[in-house]
Amino acid sequence: MKKLKEKQASEKKQNRGAINLIIMGLLSVLIAVSTTGISLAIYHNSGDIYLDRSRPGYLPDEEEIEGDEDEDVEEYDFSKSGSVTRESLDEYLKYLSQEEKAVNAYEKPFDAMVLSDEHLGIVLSDSADGAIKDVEGIAE
Amino acid sequence: MYNKVMKKKGVMYNYIISFIICQVLCLGGVLVFGNFVSAEEAQPEIAPEKLTIISKHCDAIKSSLKIVQKNDARTRVYLGAYYEKILTKYITALNLKLVESNISDVGLIENQNNFVKTKQAFNDDFISYQKGLEELVLIDCKNEPKKFYEELVKVRKKQSVMTKDMKKLSDLITEQKNLVSKLKEKL
Structure with missing residues (x-):
């Protein structure tokens, strides 16, 4: 009789453990869904979604990209080493003018x-x- | 005794978890649904015939606005990339090099600060403009043409602010060139 009661008690403990596990799983899913929802809402409300350059549909497709390759601005890196000279500033002004031209060329x-x-x-x-x-x- | 303690701990654990979840949901609700009320400007009178036209051609007008939305987003990506490039590779890079070379030029530093502020304003104003456009597109212009037109007027104002920001950035780039030319004369 005693053994039967002990057996029943241990079965109850196991069932409680299983129920607790299910509750924990559901709570985890709920927390994950709510935090994801909040993150998306913050992403939208803060305005970052409008600045997101990778947003689908808001970047031109390959076939839509028009432009003469000759008009592309040459890549230029202002030299971080060496002194500032008239020649380096002349080059700087030349490339800065090109960038300015590219900006102003947008119709x-x-x-x-x-x-x-x-x-x-x-x-x-x-x-x-x-x-x-x-x-x-x-x-x- | 042990079981009682464990039961109390379990109940307390549940309470704590429920409390945390409620806090998270409340915070989420405020962030998602929180709207700030602001005073509205007086709107000009709209001709009733215009309201009829808006109501009648609502779908076509909305299609046009969606195209504007998409084109303006691409414009921002294109221009934003150039402004970022000019700021990092030209303006900031030159100022860093001048600091290393012990050459001081207050004008160039001030120009850099102004460029940073104006570029940020460009981004912020763009977000406000796009939000306005999105809200405009969501209005049911068939049944609420007056509300739609009033919102359209607001969006136009926001768009004009974008044009002003671009003009300011363009002026700052010109100023940068002028300052560098003056610096060149001093060397």
Whole structure:
């Protein structure tokens, strides 16, 4: 009788152990899901998602990259050793001008026209319907 | 006795875990759903005909805005890379070399500080602009054309701030060239 009771007691302990293990597993999953969700929310709310250069769909595809290779700015490393001379500064100015040219060559960055009423088709016209610009025209 | 102690410890353990989870969920809730209220500027009157047009052509307008969103993100990547390159490889590199050569030029250091601040402002303003665009695209312009147009006006203002930031950065690059030319004359 005593042995039976001991056996039952040990079985109960084992079952409790199994239940505790399941609870621990569920809690771990819950913590993992909630911390991942919070991280994603912080990533979105902080604005880093908008600066993420690797974000899918926001980088040009290979076939979309246009450009003359000759216009690429030559790689230049300002020499960290040696003294500052007129010649080194001349070279520095030459390459800095190239970088400046590349920046200024970008066509109409943040052009105000693309958000204008005319471009979005929110124009008051004589006809009942507003004129809607070709959506593809904006991508050009 | 031992079992009682273990049972109490188990209960306490559960309480502690539950408390930690509640704290994490509360913090998460604040971060995810927390919105700060700010005073809104008075909006100009919108012609009712414009509201009708917005409502009627909502899908086309939203498609245009999504293209703008994508193009502007690419613009930031392109320009951001160049600004970063100019800052690290040109402006900062020159100042470090001048320090090593015991040449002091307050103008160049000040220009570097201004460039860093303006570049950060460019990034911050871009985030604000893109957030505005995203919220704009999410508005149901078929049923809420007035709200949509008001938000569009706000986004236009944010876009104009981007243009100002770019102009400032461009001026700072020109200033850098001028300062280096003056330094060259002194050598």
